Amino acid sequence: MAIQEQRLVKALEPFKGFVLSTMIFTLQQSGLQEAIARGTTVDALVTERGLDRPRLVAMVDYFVAAGLVARSADGVLTLTEAAREYDEARAWYEMMIGGYGTTFLSLGDHLAKDTAPAPRNGGLVGSGSCGMSLHDSIPLLRGLLATTGRDYRRLVDLGCGSGVYLTELCRDYPQLTAVGIEPDELGAQTARTWVDEHGLADRISIAQTGALDWIRAVPDGERPDLAVLAFVIHEVLGQDGEEGVRELLNTLFDTSPDLDLAIVDIDLRSADAESMSHPLAQHYYNAYFLMHPFTSQRLESRGWWEKFFADCGLEIVASALTDPAMDSTGFELGWIVRRVAA
Ligand SMILES: C[S@@+](CC[C@H](N)C(=O)[O-])C[C@H]1O[C@@H](n2cnc3c(N)ncnc32)[C@H](O)[C@@H]1O
Known part of the structure; x- marks a missing residue:
C-alpha cells in the first residue's frame, strides 16, 4: 500500500x-x-x-x-x-557542511575495519573552526592567558587553520611575533591571506607542515614562550597515537622549558545521555562527535586528558570552560599547562 x-x-x-x-x-x-x-x-x-x-x-x-x-x-x-x-552561525555551516559535508555522506563506506579515513575539506574545517573560535575558544583563551600575567614574545599556533588566533593574540600582545603551523595547503594559503589582510605579515609567518614535523626541527629563533593547540591535540592523537602526542609535548617543552602551552579541546561525552539531551548537543555536538573517528581524529574525555598531561610531567596551571552564555554544555574546555619544575 x-x-x-x-x-x-x-x-x-x-x-x-x-x-x-x-x-x-x-x-x-x-x-x-x-x-x-x-x-x-x-x-x-x-x-x-x-x-x-x-x-x-x-x-x-x-x-x-x-x-x-x-x-x-x-x-x-x-x-x-x-x-x-x-x-x-556561518562558521558552523562552513565547518560542518563545507568541511565535513562529504564526510557525513560517506560514513557508511568507511565503517568496515581497516577502511581508509573518510574525506573532508581540511581548508574549510580550519577556516570554519577559526570562525567559530572567535565566538568561543578565543575569548576562553584570552581569559586563561590573562591569569598567567606573562607578557608573551613568541607564539606558535599548532594547527592554526585560517590564522585567526595569530592575529588576535598579536593584537593583545604588542611585542609578540608568531608562527602558524598548518598542514592543509588551502588552510595555509588562507592563513597567509588573512595575516596579510590584517597588515601583520611582518610579525606572523605561516609554515605548511604538521605539528610534529615542525616541532622536530624548530629553528633557533623560533623557540616559543607560548604555544596554542586549539582543537588540534585530538588530531595528533588520531594521526600519531598517544606516542605522537607524548613526543609533541615532550619536544615542545624540551625546546622551551618555560613554555606556557594553551590547549583547547572538547570533552568526549557522546555517551552521556544527560549531557547529550542539551539543545546545543542535539543541534551540533551529536554530529561533531560522530565524524571524528572517521577522519583520523580521536577525542577523549577531560579526565583522560588531565591524566595524560600528568603522565607527561605537565601541571595544569589554569583551566576554564566556554562562556555559558554562548555554550552551556560544558563540553569545550581550555587548559594552560606547564612542565612540572624538576
Ligand atoms: C578543527 S581545526 C582547528 C583550527 C584552529 N586551531 C581553531 O581552533 O579554530 C583543526 C586544524 O588542525 C589542522 N591539523 C590537522 N592535523 C594536524 C597536525 N598533525 N598538525 C598540525 N595541524 C593539524 C587542520 O588542518 C585544521 O586546520
Whole structure:
C-alpha cells in the first residue's frame, strides 16, 4: 500500500533539513548572500557574475520557497530575517557542511575495519573552526592567558587553520611575533591571506607542515614562550597515537622549558545521555562527535586528558570552560599547562 501523504511529509522532515543546511552554506559561501542582502535581481546576478540562468533560477526559486530569500512582484531579491539569523552561525555551516559535508555522506563506506579515513575539506574545517573560535575558544583563551600575567614574545599556533588566533593574540600582545603551523595547503594559503589582510605579515609567518614535523626541527629563533593547540591535540592523537602526542609535548617543552602551552579541546561525552539531551548537543555536538573517528581524529574525555598531561610531567596551571552564555554544555574546555619544575 502506498505511504500516506501525512506520514511521507513527516518521514521527509530530516531530508528537508539536509538540503536546507547545504543551501544555507551555498548561499553564504557563493557570495550570493551579500549580493542579495543589497537587493538584486536574477538578471543582474546573471550579467554581473556570469552565472548560468536556468541553474540560478532553480536556486533562487529554492531559496524563496525555503524562506531564505524574498522576491518582490518586480523580481527584486532580498534576504529574509531567517537567512540573517542563520548567518550568525556561518562558521558552523562552513565547518560542518563545507568541511565535513562529504564526510557525513560517506560514513557508511568507511565503517568496515581497516577502511581508509573518510574525506573532508581540511581548508574549510580550519577556516570554519577559526570562525567559530572567535565566538568561543578565543575569548576562553584570552581569559586563561590573562591569569598567567606573562607578557608573551613568541607564539606558535599548532594547527592554526585560517590564522585567526595569530592575529588576535598579536593584537593583545604588542611585542609578540608568531608562527602558524598548518598542514592543509588551502588552510595555509588562507592563513597567509588573512595575516596579510590584517597588515601583520611582518610579525606572523605561516609554515605548511604538521605539528610534529615542525616541532622536530624548530629553528633557533623560533623557540616559543607560548604555544596554542586549539582543537588540534585530538588530531595528533588520531594521526600519531598517544606516542605522537607524548613526543609533541615532550619536544615542545624540551625546546622551551618555560613554555606556557594553551590547549583547547572538547570533552568526549557522546555517551552521556544527560549531557547529550542539551539543545546545543542535539543541534551540533551529536554530529561533531560522530565524524571524528572517521577522519583520523580521536577525542577523549577531560579526565583522560588531565591524566595524560600528568603522565607527561605537565601541571595544569589554569583551566576554564566556554562562556555559558554562548555554550552551556560544558563540553569545550581550555587548559594552560606547564612542565612540572624538576
Ligand atoms: C578543527 S581545526 C582547528 C583550527 C584552529 N586551531 C581553531 O581552533 O579554530 C583543526 C586544524 O588542525 C589542522 N591539523 C590537522 N592535523 C594536524 C597536525 N598533525 N598538525 C598540525 N595541524 C593539524 C587542520 O588542518 C585544521 O586546520
